[in-house]
Amino acid sequence: MASLLSRLSPVPYFPSYKGPYEVGTIDLELPVSQFVDEGLSPPCPSHSDIPTIQFRVFYPAALKDTATGVQGANWVPSPRKEYVAAYCRFAGANEFLANVLSYIPRHLYYIQIPAYPNHNILKPPSRFPVVIFSHGLCGTRNTYSYITASLAAYGCVVFCPEHRDGSAPATFIREPKRKSGLVELLKNTENESPKLEVDGVPQTPSSSESDCEEGSTGDNPEDEQRKKKADGSNESKAEKNKKGKTYTYKRNGVTCRRIDYISQAHEISPATVAIRHRQLEVRLWELGALYAVVQELNKGWREENIDGDIHLTGAKRASDVSRLLKMFEGKLDVTSPGSITWAGHSFGAATTTQFVKSCWYAPLFKQNGDLKEPLYVPSENLLQHFHPDGTIGETSKAPSTVLLDMWCLALLGDRTRVMWKLPIPGPTIGIFSQQFFKWKENLRGFRHVMNRKGGTFESQWFKEVQEEDDQAPTIGIPTNNDAIKDEASPRVHKLRRTSSLDVTPQLPTGFRQGDEEKINEGESSETTVSEQEEDAEALSLRRTQSRKSQLSIPGQPDRRFYYVAQSAHMSQSDFGILFPTSTKYLLGVEDSETVLDLNVRAITEFLRESGNDIAGYGGEERDSEIFGDGVVKGWELVDLELGDEGLKKVEESKKVEELGAEAKKKSDEPKAGSKEGSSRL
Structure with missing residues (x-):
């Protein structure tokens, strides 16, 4: 009866998670000053001013059907109206229109994540494995809740940070009173002006000005005035709203600040790469700060660090905050080297790759000093998690990484080139949507990410000479209809150019709906043969041949690479499963739930392979099919043969x-x- 009512309701809903546990969740925002003061985290990058870290945690709460309390955490984060308005702005609406439109889809406010808010964590037979998941462009801490909560339903504790680098549709910072840890940060912010300006506007995570907006040449007094007011200190609230700058307001006596999405033209240029690197600096710092938080939770949160600056959604009493923070004590498997699994989608996968490499190779660069302008330098505390002896040696252990639809472009600039050429150190699984699999340029780059010897691939985007129209190459991915066809035509499409004023709405995960298809001339075509046209024996043989490239090599980390047929880039987020009809007709994805379930099955089995103690698949201890020699419908093995x-x-x-x-x-x-x-x- 409840299922029928859910289907009749206009409010989108999630199916139940498949694992044997009920899922609990807490939503936290914490000041970083404690960790900066104690040397557990460096201050945030000097071009930013982020005093807190915000994240959602999913964890096993009870055995199936035994949890107490009311199920359902809000999927649209608070403040819900502001987040809906942010998605409207992301789609191209101005501030006024976005605020008007945010009142219309009110049923979206009531979407519930089927997890128990502020429930006690289950008492584990052993420590729970920990996963930290980084979201992609236009994502939030809730956007990948089906995958992350499903991992919790199998026995993981999953931390989902919300990045404040301008990649979320909007994010909100509660200004803490505890500022001691920000002295160095504020000093750096005052003394160092932003290095990068586009159209005369300093590009910081606090600015939502697009680098593709017209009418700002930096040659007139008005532009100079805009530069002087970039920090917003002398602007009125109305001026800030009009220009889309940082928006500060008070709610329940707390000063809050909104950071808007940074709109980027999808063109390759030094300015574009520089801005992505500045975003990466913030993202990497947030992952490092979150690591410090996870360690503190496992040690047992100290009473003296519980005050009004800690915001835990739904906890109205200090005793509730204390209980929920202390319940993780001794329950997280984070003490052994490399025990945390790092994961991400799209830009988040690129963030994860850069973070793991930055931590793993830090001793090497500390010794020879070859790394110039590093995007992130880990704290000694974080470094010891990878290398207990401080050097890459016998006690070191590389973590496992999960890369979903990795977007390689963000890692192909000058500041990332040295790290790009080094191999990702630990066991890695890559899972692509079919749309991303058909993006040949990105696919070729990702094969180098998966190369056990490291990457040498550098995109042709940086080598192409500008054509007569003086436009830089567009970042093109296959159009959605072509990308999910079982058969691909051998046509070669010219790389089209786009105006810097192109404001075509993007996919919720960061790519334009109308982006053109780019198939590299001379590159071999890798297409999926329809299962109706190929019998199981032939299909199994073809997959077995591809599997040879993924065989384990003694002394080398394992690599796995698959894609899901009939899927789009947004299929690995919650959007497809919440809006299946739109996803089917606009993107051609027939069954979003099956696509996500294949992702979950693969990630959980990968975690088991990596030695994590999590629940088995269904009634079996292991999922023998997902990485087996047989055929799983829609699950395609990808050859790891290197691009070169x-x-x-x-x-x-x-x-x-x-x-x-x-x-x-x-x-x-x-x-x-x-x-x-x-x-x-």
Whole structure:
């Protein structure tokens, strides 16, 4: 009856999680001053001013059907009206229109995550494995709740930070009174002006000005005035609203600050790469600060650090805050080296890759000093989690990483090039949507991420010469209809150009709905053969051949790479499962729930393979099918052959074709005479 009522209700809903546990959740915002003061985290990047870290935690709360209390945490974060308005702004509405539109879809306010807010954590037979999940562009701490809460339903504790780098549709900072840890940060902020300006506007996470807006040349007094007021200290609230700058207001006596989404033209340029790197600096710092929080939770949160600056959603009494913070004591498997699993989607996957490499290779760069302008330098406390002896040695252990639809572009700039060429150190699983799998340029880059010897691939985007229209290359991914077809046509599409004023709405995970298809000339076509046209035996044989590239190598980390058929980039977020009809007709995704379940099955089995103690799949201890030799419908194994090797083969085949064509052309030419023919021989 309840299921029927859910289907009749206009409010989107989630299906139940498949694991054996009920899921609990807490939503926290904490000041970072404690961790900065104690040397557990560096202050946030000097071009930013973020005094807190915000995140949601999912954890096992009870055995199935035994939890107490009321199930249902709000999927749209608080303040809900502001978040809905932010998505409207993201889609192209101005501030006024976004506020008006935010009143219309009021049923979205009532979407519930099927988890128990502020429930006690289950007493574990052993410590729970920990996963830290980084969201993608236009994501929040709730956007991937189905995957992250499903992991909790199998026995993990999952921390989902909300990044304040301008990649969320909007995010809100509660200004803490505890400022001691921000002295160094504030000093750096005052003394160092932002290094990057686009159209005369300093690009910081506190600014939602787009670098693609027109009418700002930096050559007139008005532009100079905008530069002086970039920090917003002398602007009125109305001016800030009008310009989309940082918006400060008071709620229940607490000063709050809104950070808007930074709109980026989808063009490759030094300015674009620099802004992405500045965002990465904030994201990496947040992951490091969250690590310090996780360690503090496992040690047992100290009473003297519980005050009014800690905001725990739904906890009205200090005793509730104390109980919920202290319930993780001794229950998290974070003390052994490399025990935390790091995961992310899209920009979050790129963040995860850069973070793990930055921590793992830190001793190497500390010794030789080769790394110039690092995006992140881990604290000694974090460094010891990877390397107990402070160096890369026998006691070191690399963590497992989970990369969903990784967006490689953010890691291809000058400041990331050295780290890019180094291999990701631990066991890694990559799961792509079919849409991203068909994006050949990104796929080639990701194969280098998965290379056990490191990456050498550098995108052609940085090498192409601007054409007559003086536009930089567009970041193109396959159009949604073409990307999910079982058969791909061999057509080669020219790389189109787009105006910097193109404001086509983006997908909720950060890519434009209308982006063109880019298939590299000369690159071999990798397509899926319809299962209706290929029998199980032949399909199994083809997958077995691809599996050879993923076989474990003694002394080398494991690599797994799959994609899910009939899926789009947003299929790994909650949007597809909440709005299945729209996803089906707009993106061509037939079954969003199955797509997500395949992702969850693969991640949980990967965690088991990595030695994590989590519940089995269904009635079985292990999921033997998901990585097995058989056929799982919609689950496609990807060959890990490296991009360079593939390119060499393509170049060799092109040379053979050219020689063959030249020989054929000569043979078709009428012979001028036997003498001439003899001389040519």
